[in-house]
Structure formats: structure tokens, C-alpha cells
Amino acid sequence: MNKIALIIRREYITRVRKKSFLIMTFLTPFLFALIFIIPMLVMNNEDKDFKRIAVIENGSDLFKDVIPDTKDTEFDYRSDVKFDDIKNNFTEQGYYGVLFISPEIVSSPDAIQLISRKQPPIGLLDHITGSLEKEIEKQKLLAYNIENLDEILKTINTSVRIQTIKMDESGGARETSTGISMALAYLGGFLMYMLVFMFGSMVMRGVIEEKTNRIVEVIVSSVKPVQLMLGKIIGVALVGLTQFALWIVLTLALVTVLKTSFLPEGTMEQIQQLPRSLADADQSVAGATGTTVTPEQLTDFQELFAGALNQPWGLIIFSFVFYFLTGYLLYASLFAAIGSAVDNETETQQFMLPVTIPIILGLIVAMGTMQNPESSLSFWFSIIPFTSPIVMMARIPFDVPGWEIALSMGLMLITIVGAVWMAAKIYRTGILMYGKKTSWKEIWKWMTYKG
Amino acid sequence: MILFEAKDVTKRFATQTALDGVSINVPEQSIYGLLGPNGAGKTTLIRIINQITAPDSGALFLNGRPLKPEDVNNIGYLPEERGLYKKMKVGEQALYLAQLKGLSHAEAMRRLKYWFKKLQITDWWDKKVEELSKGMQQKVQFVTTVLHEPKLLIFDEPFTGFDPINVKQIKEEILYLRERGATIIFSTHNMSSVEELCDNITLINKANAILEGSVEKIRHDWAGNEYEIVMAGEVTPSSNGLFTVLHSTFEAGKSTVRIKAAEPADSNGIISAMTAAGKVLSFNPALPSMNEIFIRVVETKNKEALKN
Numbered sequence: 216m217n218k219i220a221l222i223i224r225r226e227y228i229t230r231v232r233k234k235s236f237l238i239m240t241f242l243t244p245f246l247f248a249l250i251f252i253i254p255m256l257v258m259n260n261e262d263k264d265f266k267r268i269a270v271i272e273n274g275s276d277l278f279k280d281v282i283p284d285t286k287d288t289e290f291d292y293r294s295d296v297k298f299d300d301i302k303n304n305f306t307e308q309g310y311y312g313v314l315f316i317s318p319e320i321v322s323s324p325d326a327i328q329l330i331s332r333k334q335p336p337i338g339l340l341d342h343i344t345g346s347l348e349k350e351i352e353k354q355k356l357l358a359y360n361i362e363n364l365d366e367i368l369k370t371i372n373t374s375v376r377i378q379t380i381k382m383d384e385s386g387g388a389r390e391t392s393t394g395i396s397m398a399l400a401y402l403g404g405f406l407m408y409m410l411v412f413m414f415g416s417m418v419m420r421g422v423i424e425e426k427t428n429r430i431v432e433v434i435v436s437s438v439k440p441v442q443l444m445l446g447k448i449i450g451v452a453l454v455g456l457t458q459f460a461l462w463i464v465l466t467l468a469l470v471t472v473l474k475t476s477f478l479p480e481g482t483m484e485q486i487q488q489l490p491r492s493l494a495d496a497d498q499s500v501a502g503a504t505g506t507t508v509t510p511e512q513l514t515d516f517q518e519l520f521a522g523a524l525n526q527p528w529g530l531i532i533f534s535f536v537f538y539f540l541t542g543y544l545l546y547a548s549l550f551a552a553i554g555s556a557v558d559n560e561t562e563t564q565q566f567m568l569p570v571t572i573p574i575i576l577g578l579i580v581a582m583g584t585m586q587n588p589e590s591s592l593s594f595w596f597s598i599i600p601f602t603s604p605i606v607m608m609a610r611i612p613f614d615v616p617g618w619e620i621a622l623s624m625g626l627m628l629i630t631i632v633g634a635v636w637m638a639a640k641i642y643r644t645g646i647l648m649y650g651k652k653t654s655w656k657e658i659w660k661w662m663t664y665k666g
Numbered sequence: 667m668i669l670f671e672a673k674d675v676t677k678r679f680a681t682q683t684a685l686d687g688v689s690i691n692v693p694e695q696s697i698y699g700l701l702g703p704n705g706a707g708k709t710t711l712i713r714i715i716n717q718i719t720a721p722d723s724g725a726l727f728l729n730g731r732p733l734k735p736e737d738v739n740n741i742g743y744l745p746e747e748r749g750l751y752k753k754m755k756v757g758e759q760a761l762y763l764a765q766l767k768g769l770s771h772a773e774a775m776r777r778l779k780y781w782f783k784k785l786q787i788t789d790w791w792d793k794k795v796e797e798l799s800k801g802m803q804q805k806v807q808f809v810t811t812v813l814h815e816p817k818l819l820i821f822d823e824p825f826t827g828f829d830p831i832n833v834k835q836i837k838e839e840i841l842y843l844r845e846r847g848a849t850i851i852f853s854t855h856n857m858s859s860v861e862e863l864c865d866n867i868t869l870i871n872k873a874n875a876i877l878e879g880s881v882e883k884i885r886h887d888w889a890g891n892e893y894e895i896v897m898a899g900e901v902t903p904s905s906n907g908l909f910t911v912l913h914s915t916f917e918a919g920k921s922t923v924r925i926k927a928a929e930p931a932d933s934n935g936i937i938s939a940m941t942a943a944g945k946v947l948s949f950n951p952a953l954p955s956m957n958e959i960f961i962r963v964v965e966t967k968n969k970e971a972l973k974n
């Protein structure tokens with residue numbers, strides 16, 4: 216076998232077999248899957264048992280029958296009992312809880328209590344406060360003695376929902392959700408930062424191990440130092456790609472398993488129908504009424520889901536793999552050079568700083584990018600090679616002109632050639648040098664050695 | 667024929683000179699010892715031969731032509747600080763290093779099996795290196811060094827860390843390797859191994875070669891007019907004008923007498939004086955051990971250095 220292939224194989228196999236690799240590979244998809252699943256669970260797992268709630272006002276009957284019943288909740292207005300009489304034995308009387316509205320409610324919004332044994336679902340609370348707010352508004356308006364108030368209120372009763380539609384250059388409209396884009400930008404930028412840093416420093420630790428253990432002195436009698444360096448960098452890159460691929464596969468598998476086992480039957484069909492029915496949203500709202508999900512929730516979710524589906528997934532995954540490989544290559548070669556120049560891990564600090572600053576700067580700009588994807592700061596940092604992998608990943612969900620991506624990728628490729636060449640020069644000299652503290656001046660000398 | 671030659675090698679580090687014009691000539695299929703106190707420059711010379719460090723000046727020759735970078739393929743090197751991947755399994759690692767040296771998987775496997783069996787370390791195959799003791803690791807590294815049967819073998823202190831049985835075993839293997847055609851250079855502080863193994867040595871002290879040549883010749887040169895005479899029966903010869911008796915012992919019906927001859931030594935006169943005292947079984951110059959020579963040479967040098 217080719218010697219460099221042997222080195223790659225060893226680097227790959229020893230790392231893939233490590234416990235930490237296995238743990239990372241199998242735990243991370245659970246995290247990813249949870250991110251997908253939790254919103255669905257929250258939405259669907261609200262308890263849907265039928266509830267009766269006693270509404271008590273202690274005397275006045277300002278809010279009699281103000282709160283309409285919903286599909287699974289009945290509001291029983293009790294003018295015959297006092298709050299203190301029922302608040303300790305409502306369960307025995309078949310109530311889920313007691314809602315106490317004190318007369319001060321008009322002036323003080325805190326004068327309302329819901330007593331129950333269980334944590335009431337957020338939907339229920341929204342329903343109660345919404346109904347009461349409306350009623351109080353109405354009462355306040357009534358004080359102005361407006362004629363036909365009821366009709367007026369009916370006609371002005373509107374609800375607003377924002378649909379964000381972005382026009383691309385060809386004029387086609389695509390529905391996106393800013394929330395999803397932001398989440399993807401965050402995830403992409405942060406994951407890129409984490410992976411480049413993690414695998415880059417993995418290379419550095421490997422180089423230091425070989426140097427301090429003098430393994431390299433034995434190995435350079437068989438292979439050139441540069442081969443050893445490239446073999447290590449490529450081997451670790453393959454580890455990264457393997458992990459990435461496994462993450463995608465495992466996450467998809469997990470999401471599928473969790474979906475089918477945790478979501479009630481029927482929900483899946485609904486969710487799958489969402490993108491189709493999005494074409495005419497009104498209809499789908501109408502069609503969804505009467506299911507387990509309330510219309511508002513369904514519409515929110517629908518938008519979210521459609522927004523996710525409408526992301527440029529192909530571009531995102533391609534760019535992620537591209538920027539991971541190139542960003543990693545850039546930083547791994549710098550890290551390898553650092554590892555070769557020092558005698559132990561504690562000595563790496565003075566050299567690490569200038570290398571980590573651009574990575575961290577990239578992360579900071581990437582986080583700002585999510586607020587303002589079109590800023591010139593984001594633009595420049597997504598073009599400059601040292602920060603572009605992280606910042607560009609944060610920009611792509613917000614639509615980036617093709618030429619910008621092409622420019623950024625092109626610059627990245629050129630930079631890598633330079634970085635690997637430079638790192639190889641440092642590595643070749645540094646890896647066999649020991650017993651003396653390396654300075655920047657020294658490194659500069661190694662780089663400019665000819666040959 | 668000279669297989670390897672280093673000419674006037676000088677190496678300076680920031681604060682001191684590690685080698686100052688040292689030359690060595692290593693004949694083919696011989697064992698060459700590098701001796702010297704700590705910090706003398708032995709490891710530095712060995713690293714220069716392996717082209718790990720470049721000398722400041724001087725030249726290196728293999729088979730009469732200048733040493734080339736590719737020549738490291740024909741050199742097996744056991745570094746002073748042993749280097750193996752700690753987390754890797756012994757067998758896997760030996761196989762990896764052997765394949766890097768250019769052996770095929772099958773051939774590497776065959777040779778490893780042979781060596782592991784020979785050194786009785788077969789059951790270490792699946793152990794991680796970090797689970798082995800220092801000496802055990804060293805044994806594994808010895809195997810990986812010699813496995814590809816290079817023409818030139820360089821061991822930096824091969825015996826440190828070994829128990830007496832393993833020292834004996836490794837000595838035997840070194841002799842066996844020479845028999846099979848290898849040329850061996852090694853540095854050591856184990857003087858008895860020098861007497862047993864080395865054909866030639868160089869003694870380096872403070873960056874300079876202060877003694878070199880064949881072990882035989884050096885020991886004779888340093889014999890210092892002492893002789894050992896074995897005689898039948900219990901005999902106690904007395905000193906005379908020709909020699910002084912240093913000590914004598916009687917054991918198993920034989921007396922061993924150590925004498926120092928007067929300058930210049932008149933061996934015939936001594937022998938006839940001895941035969942007059944009893945039956946002479948043997949008469950030999952008493953060779954000093956390499957240990958004695960090492961200490962005497964280095965101490966003399968250091969005293970000279972103090973005077974200047």
C-alpha cells in the first residue's frame with residue numbers, strides 16, 4: 216500500500232475506534248433530533264382530556280358566560296358558591312380547576328386566579344386571558360356610550376399574521392420564515408466553528424504526541440515529514456466527514472422513529488399535508504379545524520415547516536461540506552505547524568492566539584449576521600478566507616448572491632494552497648527540532664529556508 | 667571495507683558545542699560502540715547520522731559516497747527516548763511501522779510472528795503499548811527497529827531499562843544480526859556489553875573523540891604491564907627486581923597471581939623466575955576492563971582540562 220494511504224488509514228482507524236468518537240457520534244443526533252421533535256411534542260402533548268372549570272366572581276356577574284367553551288374545556292359559571300367554599304374541594308365536584316375573577320379586575324390585571332392541581336396548558340391560559348381582555352376592553356368602550364358598539368366591534372375584530380415572502384431575482388416568490396433562517400444560520404455558523412476548531416486541534420494534538428514521543432524520529436526514516444503531516448490532516452478530515460454523514464443519517468432515523476412513536480396517529484398526515492395546503496392557507500385552516508391542533512397553532516407550525524422546506528437545502532449542505540473541508544484544511548495545517556514548533560501542549564499558547572482570533576471573530580460576526588445578514592461587515596467577513604466558512608454559513612439561509620459565494624470559495628481554495636505550503640515548511644523543520652523554545656523569528660526562518 | 671564514515675563532524679547548539687570535529691569509521695559487518703559520559707555528544711552524533719539534525723560542518727559517507735536522504739530507508743534506528751504510539755495495540759503498531767518501511771502486509775506479519783516468538787512476547791500482541799512496562803515497550807521497539815533487516819542499525823542505549831536476562835537476550839540478538847550481515851552502531855553506558863560485543867569503539871568526552879580503535883587493541887594498550895599467572899598448587903611468589911606481586915589467590919588447587927612488571931617488562935625473565943617457584947599453567951597480560959579504561963581516560967582528560 217502507498218505510504219501516505221497507510222498513514223491516513225492509521226489516523227482514521229485509531230480515531231474512529233475511540234470511545235469519545237462513538238459517544239460524540241451517537242449522542243449528537245439525539246440533540247439534533249430533540250431540536251426537531253420538542254416543538255412537535257409540546258404542540259401535541261398538551262393534555263387533551265376534557266376539563267371543566269368553575270368560574271366564580273363572588274357576587275357581581277360582570278363576566279358571566281364571557282369565556283366561551285372550547286372543544287375540550289367547559290367553563291361553568293357558578294354564581295351559587297363562594298370562592299372560599301370551592302377552592303379546597305373543586306376536584307371532588309368534578310372540576311379541573313377554579314377560575315376566580317375578583318371585581319378589581321378592570322383596574323388591576325392581577326386580580327384573577329386559576330387554581331388547579333396540574334400545571335394548566337399554555338393554550339388554556341391564552342384562551343382565558345384573551346377572552347377576558349376582550350371583555351374588559353368592551354366594558355371600557357361601553358363607558359363612552361357609542362351606538363351600535365356590538366356591530367362595530369364585530370367588524371373591527373381582525374387578526375393579523377405575517378407571511379414573509381422574499382422575491383428572488385428571477386421574480387419567483389419563495390416563502391421563507393425568518394425564524395427558520397435564523398436558526399439555520401446559527402446552527403450552521405456555530406457547528407462550523409465547533410467542527411473546525413475541534414478537528415483542527417485534534418490534528419495539533421496528534422502532531423505534538425508524535426513529536427514528544429519521538430515517534431516521528433522513527434517514522435521519518437520511512438516517509439517524508441510532509442507526507443506524515445498530510446496523512447494526518449486527511450485522515451482526520453475523513454473522520455470529520457464520517458461523523459458528519461453519520462449525524463445526518465442518525466438524526467433522520469431518530470426523527471422518524473421518535474415521530475412515529477411519540478406523535479398521535481393522524482398528526483403525521485397533517486404535517487405532511489402542510490406544504491401542499493400552504494398554497495391556499497385559508498382552506499387548510501378551515502380543514503384543520505376540529506382536529507387535535509388548534510387552528511392558530513397549526514398555522515404557526517405550518518409556516519415553520521414550509522419555511523424549513525423552502526430553505527435552499529442543497530446549497531446549504533454543499534456549502535457546509537465545502538466550507539468544513541476547506542476551513543478545516545486551512546486551520547488544521549496552521550495547527551499542525553504550531554504543533555510541530557512546540558515541545559508540549561502548554562507551549563502552544565503564544566502561537567495559538569493569532570490563529571484562534573480569526574475563528575472567534577468569525578463566530579462573533581456570524582452571530583451578528585443573523586440580525587443583519589446584508590451588513591457590509593458580514594459581507595467582508597464572508598469573503599475573507601479565515602472567517603468565511605463560519606460567516607458564510609450564517610449568511611446562506613438568507614440568500615446570498617451566487618457571485619459572492621463563488622468569490623468566497625475561490626479565495627478559500629487559493630488560501631489553502633498557500634497555507635498548506637507554508638505549514639509544510641514549518642512542520643518539516645519544527646517536528647525534528649527540540650529542546651529549544653521556538654520564537655516567531657525562528658519560524659520565519661524555517662519558512663524561508665529554500666528547498 | 668568501511669561501510670559508514672563520519673568526517674570532522676561539528677555541531678554547536680546555542681550555548682555549547684555538542685560535537686567538535688568528531689570522526690568515526692565503521693567497517694562493514696562490525697559492531698561499533700559509542701562511549702562517553704553523559705552529555706558527551708553521543709546522541710547528537712547518532713541523530714546526525716540519521717539525518718534528524720544537520721551538522722554545522724563535516725561530512726557523512728555510506729559505502730564511500732556521501733550520505734543521501736534516501737539512505738535512511740536502509741537504516742534502522744532505535745532512539746534514546748523510545749517512541750511508540752501509546753494508545754495503539756502492540757501488534758497493530760508493529761505491523762504499521764513495518765509496512766511504512768516498505769514490507770508487504772504478509773511479509774511483515776511473517777517476520778513479526780518470528781520475532782515475537784523468538785523474544786517470547788507473543789501474548790503482548792493485543793495489548794496497548796501504554797499497558798506495557800518500560801522494558802517491555804523497549805523490547806517491542808527493538809523488534810520494530812530490526813524487522814526490515816536494514817544494512818545499518820543504530821541503537822541509542824539499547825540496554826538501559828532491561829533486566830539482566832533481557833540484556834543477555836538482546837546482546838545475543840545483536841551478535842546474530844551482525845552474523846546475518848548487518849553493521850551496528852550503538853551507544854551505551856554498559857561497559858561489559860562493550861567488551862562482549864564491540865569490535866571498535868570511540869570514546870567521546872565533551873564533544874571530542876578522546877579514544878578510538880579496536881577493543882582488543884585498546885585493552886592491550888592499557889594493560890599497563892600487569893600480568894596474570896596461573897600456577898598449580900599453592901604458591902606464593904615474592905616480589906623481586908623484575909616485578910612486584912599485587913595479589914595472589916588459591917582456589918581449587920590453582921594459584922592465580924597478579925603482578926606488575928618493572929619497565930621495560932622482561933617477560934622471559936619473569937617466566938623463568940616463576941617456573942623456579944612452581945609449575946606455570948598460563949601466563950597472560952592482565953587486560954583492564956573497559957570500565958577501568960573509561961574511568962581512567964575520562965578522569966585524566968578532565969584533570970588536564972582543569973590544569974589548563
Ligand SMILES: Nc1ncnc2c1ncn2[C@@H]1O[C@H](COP(=O)(O)OP(=O)(O)OP(=O)(O)O)[C@@H](O)[C@H]1O
Pocket residue numbers: 649650651679680682683684702703704705706707708709710711746
Ligand atoms: N536540542 C538541543 N539543544 C541544545 N543543546 C543540546 C540539544 N541536544 C543536546 N544538547 C547538548 O549537547 C550536548 C550533547 O548531548 P547528547 O544528548 O548528545 O549527549 P549524550 O552523549 O547522548 O549524553 P547521554 O549519555 O546522557 O545520553 C549536551 O551538552 C546537551 O546539553
Ligand SMILES: [Mg+2]
Pocket residue numbers: 708709710746822
Ligand atoms: Mg544520549
